[in-house]
Amino acid sequence: MDQNSLPPIQTTARDDAVLKALVGFVRAEALQPGERLPTERILAERLKVSRNTVREALTRWEGLGLVERRQGSGTYLKAAVSPDMLHMPLTLAGGNDFTSLMHTLEIRRALEAEAAALCAERASPADIAEIKRKLDIMEQAFRTRDGMSSEEDWEFHQAIYRVSGNPLFEQIIAAMHELFHRFWEHPLGVRDFGHASFPYHRTIYECIAARDPQGARAEALKLIATVEDDLKRGAAKLKLSSQT
Amino acid sequence: MDQNSLPPIQTTARDDAVLKALVGFVRAEALQPGERLPTERILAERLKVSRNTVREALTRWEGLGLVERRQGSGTYLKAAVSPDMLHMPLTLAGGNDFTSLMHTLEIRRALEAEAAALCAERASPADIAEIKRKLDIMEQAFRTRDGMSSEEDWEFHQAIYRVSGNPLFEQIIAAMHELFHRFWEHPLGVRDFGHASFPYHRTIYECIAARDPQGARAEALKLIATVEDDLKRGAAKLKLSSQT
DNA sequence: GTGGTCCAATGGTCCAACCAATTCTGCACG
DNA sequence: CGTGCAGAATTGGTTGGACCATTGGACCAC
Incomplete structure (x- = not known):
C-alpha cells in the first residue's frame, strides 16, 4: 500500500x-x-x-x-510570495567584534563581485536606466550632505542585486548589512565612512552599462577593499582610544 | 546638521x-x-x-x-542562542524549480571560489595535510563505489571552508547544500552526478598546497561549472521525459 | 499656507477562559 | 510485583473582547 x-x-x-x-x-x-x-x-x-x-x-x-x-x-x-516558497532561516552566531565584521565583509566581497558580474551580463536597457537613476540620487545626496549617503548608497546596491536576477544575493547581503550598520556608527564613529568607496559606485555602473562582467567584478572588489580599509582604520582608532 | x-x-x-x-x-x-x-x-x-x-x-x-x-x-x-545572533531568513520562490537550484549554485559559486582563495592564503601545513587526508578518502570512495561519493565529497569541501578561517562560509553553504540535496536525487535521477567535477578536487587541493589563491579560485569555479552543467543536463532530461 | 487639534483606523498588549495534545498518576487487575 | 488503562494535571493552541499607542487624515483657527 x-x-x-x-x-x-x-x-x-x-x-x-x-x-x-x-x-x-x-x-x-x-x-x-x-x-x-x-x-x-x-x-x-x-x-x-x-x-x-x-x-x-x-x-x-x-x-x-x-x-x-x-x-x-x-x-x-515586502517581497513576492508564492504557494511553494521555500524557507531557509539561517541564524549565525555572530559577534560584535572586529573579526566578525571582517568575516561578514569577506562574504560580502564574494557576493558583491558575483552579483555585479551577473548584473552586467543580464541587465536590460531599462535595468541599466534604473541603476543609473539610483546612482544619480546617491551622488546627489553625497555631494549635498558631504558623505553619509548610506541610505541611498544601499539602494544603489540593492538595485544591482535585483537586476542580477537572483534574490538570494539581496537577502544574504541584507543580513550582513544590518549587522554591519548596527555595529558601525556606535562603537566606531568614523565620520568619513564611505568617502573612499564613493568613486567606485560610478565605475561599477559604467562597467554594467558597458556589459563588462569582468570589469564590474573588479570594480566591486575595489569598493569592498576600501570598506575593509575603513574598518581597519576605525578599529585601530578604537583600540588606541581604549588604551588611554 | x-x-x-x-x-x-x-x-x-x-x-x-x-x-x-x-x-x-x-x-x-x-x-x-x-x-x-x-x-x-x-x-x-x-x-x-x-x-x-x-x-x-x-x-x-x-x-x-x-x-x-x-x-x-x-x-x-533547538539551537544555541547568543545575544548577538545574525538572522538571515532566505526564501526561494518556487521550491523544486530549476531556477531555484541555479540560484543556490550562483551563491555557491561565489562563496566556493572565495573560500578556496582564502584557504590557499591562510592554510598552515597541518591544515594542508588535513585537506589532503579528506581528499584521499574522497578519491578512494569514488574509485571504490564508482561515483556517488557525495558524503566524502562534502567533507572535503567543509575542510576547505574551515581552513578559510571564516565560519560563515561553512554555515551558509551548508544551508544551500541541504536544500540542494533535498531536491537533487529525487526529481532528477542523474546517476553519474559528480563524475565531471571529480578531477577538480585534486587540482583545488594542489593550488592550496602551492599557496596559489588565484589558481584555487579558478579551479573552484571550474568545479561549480561542471555541477551547473550536470544540473542543466538533468533538467533537460526531465523536461524531455515529461513531454512523453 | 502654517500650525494645531481632534478623530478614526490600525497594529500592540492584555485578560480570562476554553480546546487539544501530551504526560504523569494511581488504581485495578493479572 | 508489574502491567495496562482511565483520569487528572500540564502545556501549547485558539478564542473573543477590551484597551493602549501610533499613525495619518480631516478640519479649523490664525
Missing part, C-alpha cells in the same frame, strides 16, 4: 492555513511589494479565525522578512 | 525585550539544545507581560528554527 496516499491529517494548523489563504489572496489581487494588505481585524473576520491567530501567522511572515507591520498604518508586503 | 545625530527613538519593543530576556535566561541556566524552557504561563508571569506577548516572541524564534513547540509537552531549545 502506498503510504503516501495517507498523508497525516491536519487537525490543527490554523496559522499555517491562514498563511496559505493569504498567499492566495495576494495572488488573486496581484499585490505588489509595497502595497498594503487587509487589516488584521478584517482578515480575522473573513477567515473566521481569531485575530490572535492572524497575528501569529503575520508574525511568522514578518520574521521571514516577507511583510512589514507599521503600527497605526497597516501591514505591507 | 548631521542627520544621523537624531536616531529614531524606541518607545516600545515588548516582544523583542522578551527575547532578550530569554537569551539571558538560557545563558544563565546554561540550557543546551534539546532542553525544555519554562512554560509560556511562567514566562508571562515572571516577565510581567501578557502570555500573548510571550507567544509572539516564541513564534518568532520558532520561525527561525531556534525553538520547537510541542503542544501538551512544552517548548524546547
Whole structure:
C-alpha cells in the first residue's frame, strides 16, 4: 500500500492555513511589494479565525522578512510570495567584534563581485536606466550632505542585486548589512565612512552599462577593499582610544 | 546638521525585550539544545507581560528554527542562542524549480571560489595535510563505489571552508547544500552526478598546497561549472521525459 | 499656507477562559 | 510485583473582547 496516499491529517494548523489563504489572496489581487494588505481585524473576520491567530501567522511572515507591520498604518508586503516558497532561516552566531565584521565583509566581497558580474551580463536597457537613476540620487545626496549617503548608497546596491536576477544575493547581503550598520556608527564613529568607496559606485555602473562582467567584478572588489580599509582604520582608532 | 545625530527613538519593543530576556535566561541556566524552557504561563508571569506577548516572541524564534513547540509537552531549545545572533531568513520562490537550484549554485559559486582563495592564503601545513587526508578518502570512495561519493565529497569541501578561517562560509553553504540535496536525487535521477567535477578536487587541493589563491579560485569555479552543467543536463532530461 | 487639534483606523498588549495534545498518576487487575 | 488503562494535571493552541499607542487624515483657527 502506498503510504503516501495517507498523508497525516491536519487537525490543527490554523496559522499555517491562514498563511496559505493569504498567499492566495495576494495572488488573486496581484499585490505588489509595497502595497498594503487587509487589516488584521478584517482578515480575522473573513477567515473566521481569531485575530490572535492572524497575528501569529503575520508574525511568522514578518520574521521571514516577507511583510512589514507599521503600527497605526497597516501591514505591507515586502517581497513576492508564492504557494511553494521555500524557507531557509539561517541564524549565525555572530559577534560584535572586529573579526566578525571582517568575516561578514569577506562574504560580502564574494557576493558583491558575483552579483555585479551577473548584473552586467543580464541587465536590460531599462535595468541599466534604473541603476543609473539610483546612482544619480546617491551622488546627489553625497555631494549635498558631504558623505553619509548610506541610505541611498544601499539602494544603489540593492538595485544591482535585483537586476542580477537572483534574490538570494539581496537577502544574504541584507543580513550582513544590518549587522554591519548596527555595529558601525556606535562603537566606531568614523565620520568619513564611505568617502573612499564613493568613486567606485560610478565605475561599477559604467562597467554594467558597458556589459563588462569582468570589469564590474573588479570594480566591486575595489569598493569592498576600501570598506575593509575603513574598518581597519576605525578599529585601530578604537583600540588606541581604549588604551588611554 | 548631521542627520544621523537624531536616531529614531524606541518607545516600545515588548516582544523583542522578551527575547532578550530569554537569551539571558538560557545563558544563565546554561540550557543546551534539546532542553525544555519554562512554560509560556511562567514566562508571562515572571516577565510581567501578557502570555500573548510571550507567544509572539516564541513564534518568532520558532520561525527561525531556534525553538520547537510541542503542544501538551512544552517548548524546547533547538539551537544555541547568543545575544548577538545574525538572522538571515532566505526564501526561494518556487521550491523544486530549476531556477531555484541555479540560484543556490550562483551563491555557491561565489562563496566556493572565495573560500578556496582564502584557504590557499591562510592554510598552515597541518591544515594542508588535513585537506589532503579528506581528499584521499574522497578519491578512494569514488574509485571504490564508482561515483556517488557525495558524503566524502562534502567533507572535503567543509575542510576547505574551515581552513578559510571564516565560519560563515561553512554555515551558509551548508544551508544551500541541504536544500540542494533535498531536491537533487529525487526529481532528477542523474546517476553519474559528480563524475565531471571529480578531477577538480585534486587540482583545488594542489593550488592550496602551492599557496596559489588565484589558481584555487579558478579551479573552484571550474568545479561549480561542471555541477551547473550536470544540473542543466538533468533538467533537460526531465523536461524531455515529461513531454512523453 | 502654517500650525494645531481632534478623530478614526490600525497594529500592540492584555485578560480570562476554553480546546487539544501530551504526560504523569494511581488504581485495578493479572 | 508489574502491567495496562482511565483520569487528572500540564502545556501549547485558539478564542473573543477590551484597551493602549501610533499613525495619518480631516478640519479649523490664525
